[in-house]
Amino acid sequence: MTLEVKRANASSDAMVSTSAMTNIVTNIMTSAAAKKIAGQLIMIRMPGTSLDAEMAQFLRDNHIRAVCLFRQNMIDAQQLSKFTADLREVMGPDALIGIDQEGGAVVRSTWVPQPPAAMSLGASDDPALCRAVGAAVARGVKSLGFNWNFAPVLDLNNNVDNPVISERSFGSDPQNAGRLAMAWMEGSLSEGVACCVKHFPGHGDTNVDSHRDLPTVDKSRAELDAMEFAPFHMAKEAAPAMMTAHIVYPALDADFPATMSKKILTGILRDEWNYQGVVITDGMDMHAIAGRYGAGKAAVIALDAGADLVMALGTRETQIETLAALTDAIQNGQIDAAGLQQRLARVTRLTQQYPCQQTGFQITYQTEAQDLQLMAEAWKRGLTPYHNPKAPAPGSKVRLVISANVVSDGVSEAGIRSEKVSAMLSDIYVVDTVEFDRANEFDWSALPDDGRFTILASTIRLRYNDKIRQEWKPDLHLVLWNPFQSLDIQSPALITYGFATPAIDAVAAWLRGDILAEGKLPVVGFDV
Template sequence: MTIQAGHLMMVDLPGLTLDDDTAAHLTTHQIRAVCLFGKNVQDEEQLRRLCRDLREVMGEDALIAIDHEGGAILRTPFWPAPPSAMSLGATDDVALTREVSEALARQLRSVGINWNFAPIMDVNTQSANPVIGVRAFGADPALVTRHALAACAGQAEAGVASCVKHFPGHGDTHQDSHLALPRVDRARSELEATEFVPFRAAVGAGVPAVMTAHIIYSALDNEHPATLSRPVLTGLLRDEWGYDGVIVTDSMGMKAIDDHYGRGEAAVMSLAAGADLVMALGRREAQLATLTSVAAALQDGTFDPDDMERSVRRLSRLARQYPAQAQPDAQRSGDAALFAAAWRRGLVTVGDATPPAPGSRVTLIARQEEARTNVSEAGLPARALARALAPMYDLKVLDYQEATELDWKALREEGRFLLLATAGRHLQPGLTGATPDLHLCLYNAYSMLDVPAPALLSFGAQPEALEAVVEWLRGEVQVSATLPFPVDESRQARAT
């Protein structure tokens, strides 16, 4: 087998179609793996055509991947939106998680996508985590394990390969690896009790792929992030745990890598560390730099040839076990109802959360616009929520921007029911000292920790999540789910 650098690379595409230049690039370098993003998605037929063209160019070993986690991590607004992982964790019904995961995977399979970069196996123990949050099933390793494995099983049933991430865990970080190089200084014993639990179970279950984290774990390798660490990828995952599935890096264009290593250098380091596939996303120059460096390393003896052959075989096995061929989704008609019911079941109340009475005077306080943040899609603008609530109340809308300072004392003196809605990752500075009658946490569940008020948590701001919230406000939904992360007693007391 003559291994080419392109066999060990995944790239992204510039647009909605496979243009001649990009097709020639894939063919010339024998690249067999691509990752799709929102820039590549317009509608279902366009996406199906793009996947068909990619398979024709890349052949039967084609791997066409996407982030289709649910909640805010979706690239396909034309399909019903499945709930976020934390919504499912709050419900804690593994049968539901498997059913939802099978349905979202059928969506992908219907257009020819054969690899989903999900589920998240991070145990979100850090409430200030800027990038994981509700993407995780929760803060308990056992809960995360059972739901992530159920999600993998559901996707496999639909013919789509899972990829658990971000090994060995991104749940205890204060930094986003898109923007910085995080470091976790927990002892090995702590990692064994928390971060490792789901991933070790995933290895035992034979999950088809694992994605690495761009994080330094000092107990495992004090110098290099896991993505570039042979002690982590080979020593721990391959040798100690016996994993023989595909190891794929997270995007090498993230600042955790790009700001500290050259693209080519990092690619060579990751493959030498034990990765099978380097996610060389971004501009063409970065892809070419990666190709050049990996090709040189294949020639000069940097890599063990047997390791590289094993990597190519693993990738080929994955693609042939989960072929990138479109398959009609005969069960599509029931997905919208399934997802809507799942969003409803995931609602959680904190404290004495009570809806305002129908027809009462309500002031809705919500951000004017929630911007897109890294991997997540845009949040919920105030006007969209106002449209949903206007038929129910004598509604006044106060939409604020990031720098707005709100006078909560003056608002309370108006004698109206104060309904605060937050949908972003972080509570805005202008909300310091907020004292609403009810806090609707529509995306960042952890923002409820900063507001001493009763709260309703939906773990997402998709239209389906918003509809579940409105149904609760109308008194049509009985909440039975529970918070999948701990809240101290003082916070509970302030919310009551």
């Protein structure tokens, strides 16, 4: 597939290297100059929902030009647009304002049309649809003032026990997942929003969440080349940026996780693959890194290993610690001047190729209605049947069994609340809703034996345990988040890969018989 995008692997004369930047780098023995460089090589998390004077001064004093906003920074579209406009004004024309708007459960802004999860698109297996969705996602976040989206995910979900990737992956086949992800990225870049593919070299084949501990992928280089590396290798010419994984790959570097490995980031990604885009770390506040090395020390090692930007997402204290450690390392010559100049140039090139909009605090979103329709259709096309699910006839008496609580896992947004699922079903059936607080304590045998059609709706990411696998026997399992939960319940299932409003609307349409579920599971491990 030919990508009509701005290529990351630009010629050397396209590299930005201003005389001012050269002067800064060649005079790095002064503390002020070192501090200025350090500030331009980190991305930080913002507090609150607006930019106050104190935070604005912190950005100016520390020369920070890259921030990432999360759900806690957002109230509504008007507030968010004003926030990003204020950030642009303070950080200047080279600002990078980032967001995790992958799709499915990983979306920070819910006021723009919500895209299906990557695995839903994998179930549709349509590059044209992926490209259209990627473009619509870009239009949505661009209308809110963002110019950098940390998507698409290139991890292969070839491990059914993966606790954090799951439906965020396009699938388990490297060539097909890469093909669909590249189409998604092409759509985004065509609308002027930079992508950041993640998590290099691959987070799919782990059973540990790096937010909580340090995973290991113990595969040979040949195995990594054939699987985990393959989608990233496909993207290396076109991806403006790559995010690193906090994972140890002993065959590549037994001492450091990829984020801090010179053998991986410089030896493989830069020297062997000749990747010229921006390399940014995953959040350095994650326990896999901060809990072992400390934020400041880890940031220095990551930058020295080959990263261009360090994602310092922790508290203000963590950010100050990171800035101080990087300033000292730069001033002491721990990172060579030529390397610093290359890092600054790559980041500046990204801001120039994908600039923040400068048209006021609200940008007209002219295609919102069309994009809403596109997302609704995309969610429908991803609906996947497992073990031949059948819907009860409209008007039937059904019993909904569902978790009373939905929580965020720290990466995704919180799942859909039980009353919303109950309300959707009540438009079609006569519904009796039974809630449970803890799945492993719920006694399935205590449900009345009254002939009602029983529907289990799974609305959290956590997998079910062995006891549940043996005892729970619903007539229909609505898998509204983690597709691998369908392996845990021995019943027919309808898999949505997410719980956004258009996903629930698609379930309702299937239950009414208005549409068919024609998606195909794009992962191994299912007995289809």
